[in-house]
Amino acid sequence: MPNPTRIEINCETGVESIIELTDAEVLEMEAEAAKAEAERKAAEDQAQANATAKAALLDRLGITEDEAKLLLS
Amino acid sequence: MANTFELIASSTVGAGGAANIEFTSIANTWTDLVLKTVLRGTRAANYESVKIEFNGSTSNLSCRQLFGDGATAASSSSGTQILFDTSGASNTANTFGTQDIYIPNYAVSTNKSVSIDSVSENNATTAYALIVAGLWANTAAITSIKLTPTSGTFVQYSTAYLYGVKNA
Numbered sequence: 661m662p663n664p665t666r667i668e669i670n671c672e673t674g675v676e677s678i679i680e681l682t683d684a685e686v687l688e689m690e691a692e693a694a695k696a697e698a699e700r701k702a703a704e705d706q707a708q709a710n711a712t713a714k715a716a717l718l719d720r721l722g723i724t725e726d727e728a729k730l731l732l733s
Numbered sequence: 734m735a736n737t738f739e740l741i742a743s744s745t746v747g748a749g750g751a752a753n754i755e756f757t758s759i760a761n762t763w764t765d766l767v768l769k770t771v772l773r774g775t776r777a778a779n780y781e782s783v784k785i786e787f788n789g790s791t792s793n794l795s796c797r798q799l800f801g802d803g804a805t806a807a808s809s810s811s812g813t814q815i816l817f818d819t820s821g822a823s824n825t826a827n828t829f830g831t832q833d834i835y836i837p838n839y840a841v842s843t844n845k846s847v848s849i850d851s852v853s854e855n856n857a858t859t860a861y862a863l864i865v866a867g868l869w870a871n872t873a874a875i876t877s878i879k880l881t882p883t884s885g886t887f888v889q890y891s892t893a894y895l896y897g898v899k900n901a
Contacts, residue, residue, distance in 0.1 A: 696884040
């Protein structure tokens with residue numbers, strides 16, 4: 661199976677080249693994708709944890725989110 | 734006010750997709766560069782993060798983002814990359830994000846700033862609008878610009894148009 665390709669446009673000549681990635685470039689791309697996915701998952705987990713904590717706090721205070729925003733305005 | 738706004742080069746991604754798009758051999762003829770892109774990535778999410786690099790360098794890059802998702806506004810930063818978001822594979826089908834990337838004084842011997850307006854189009858509750866302030870702390874003239882999705886590839890019909898702007 662061929663590797664993914666990249667596009668290179670030479671602005672001086674106007675020539676566009678479709679170039680197959682080397683195996684090393686493919687490995688680098690896959691490693692970066694894995695890292696980006698881990699970061700995305702971590703950010704989602706943190707956002708979910710924050711939302712859960714906020715809901716619990718509002719419940720403990722006995723106020724709604726709109727009432728909290730009004731207090732903080 | 735720009736006196737000249739000239740198309741330098743453009744590209745449209747074909748059926749095989751593209752791991753990145755790179756403009757090379759950019760002349761120092763103009764004052765500023767403008768890159769207008771319409772992009773969609775294959776990341777299985779409602780966004781695809783794209784990094785922008787110059788002259789093949791992966792160092793001295795940083796950015797700060799302000800973004801909203803339709804419900805919340807937030808900010809983030811990177812000390813190692815200049816990043817923006819466009820549409821990903823979970824966005825409405827056949828729908829692309831759009832970006833306006835302005836690079837002033839790209840050929841002078843100063844650090845290079847980058848200003849990016851970006852949206853990820855999506856006919857759903859969540860879609861992202863961002864403004865990004867980027868910096869490449871390098872005084873070399875920019876001769877190449879590369880756009881790379883960080884977690885996928887660009888899909889067919891993604892486009893990139895590079896313009897040169899002269900102020901005289």
